[in-house]
Amino acid sequence: MAPSFGRSISFPLTPGRPSSKPRHSRSTSLPACTTSSHPLLAELNTRIVAVRSFTHSSSLKARLTHIHALHSALADLLLLQDPQDALHRATNVGDRLLDAFLLLADAYQGFQECLIALKHAVAESSAALRRGDAARAASATRSQRRAEKELARLAVSVSAIPSKCARLSLVSTEDAEMVGALMEAAAASSAASACVFSSASSISSSSAASSCKKITSVFGSFGKKAVPETAELGLGRLQAVEQCFDECDHVCDKVFRSIVQTRVSLLNIMTPTI
Numbered sequence: 001m002a003p004s005f006g007r008s009i010s011f012p013l014t015p016g017r018p019s020s021k022p023r024h025s026r027s028t029s030l031p032a033c034t035t036s037s038h039p040l041l042a043e044l045n046t047r048i049v050a051v052r053s054f055t056h057s058s059s060l061k062a063r064l065t066h067i068h069a070l071h072s073a074l075a076d077l078l079l080l081q082d083p084q085d086a087l088h089r090a091t092n093v094g095d096r097l098l099d100a101f102l103l104l105a106d107a108y109q110g111f112q113e114c115l116i117a118l119k120h121a122v123a124e125s126s127a128a129l130r131r132g133d134a135a136r137a138a139s140a141t142r143s144q145r146r147a148e149k150e151l152a153r154l155a156v157s158v159s160a161i162p163s164k165c166a167r168l169s170l171v172s173t174e175d176a177e178m179v180g181a182l183m184e185a186a187a188a189s190s191a192a193s194a195c196v197f198s199s200a201s202s203i204s205s206s207s208a209a210s211s212c213k214k215i216t217s218v219f220g221s222f223g224k225k226a227v228p229e230t231a232e233l234g235l236g237r238l239q240a241v242e243q244c245f246d247e248c249d250h251v252c253d254k255v256f257r258s259i260v261q262t263r264v265s266l267l268n269i270m271t272p273t274i
């Protein structure tokens with residue numbers, strides 16, 4: 001009876017029964033890390049492609065939203081047993097991911113501080129333009145320059161992360177797909193973040209240069225005599241930049257929190273239970 005029962009499953013002579021039982025047993029026996037059909041792994045790969053494909057014409061808020069979506073997909077995937085088992089078997093990968101997300105968390109904390117400084121500086125520039133205060137405008141411009149230098153430093157620091165996330169040859173075949181996706185997520189997030197930091201610095205730099213020209217044209221040659229049209233143009237641009245940084249601040253906080261949560265999840269996975 002037992003041999004004939006095994007043979008009836010191996011050779012589906014009746015379409016009805018084999019279509020349900022073998023599929024059910026196969027879905028529980030095969031680990032998701034050996035196939036790209038798992039929906040959460042597929043979602044992470046989709047988010048990686050989205051982050052890598054956005055262009056420089058995309059707004060900073062849109063780019064940060066894509067990065068946050070990537071980290072959300074990564075957090076969901078790390079809840080599964082398969083990536084946890086893969087990281088247990090490849091501890092060197094886990095250590096590199098921990099280092100990468102620590103650098104990213106530090107960078108986004110610094111980015112938030114830069115955004116606050118830039119919003120304040122832009123608001124000061126607007127007030128200086130309205131009141132004709134050249135000294136106040138110069139002080140605001142210096143504050144912007146300091147924040148821009150810090151943004152450039154942050155961009156350089158996160159640009160080094162992809163090299164740390166290169167695939168390791170010591171990873172087993174069964175873990176290669178899962179581990180590769182985790183490392184690729186960290187690399188894609190860091191590359192996109194470097195692009196965001198650089199773009200924010202460029203936006204600030206162009207607004208500072210523009211406001212200086214407006215201040216000079218309005219008050220440089222005529223003392224306190226303002227040219228309303230020129231002042232309005234300058235104020236409009238500064239307000240747009242301030243709104244851009246304000247929108248980024250909220251999304252940046254979400255990205256920072258998701259990165260911290262990802263690192264906490266990794267620490268929980270990599271720390272042996274007592």
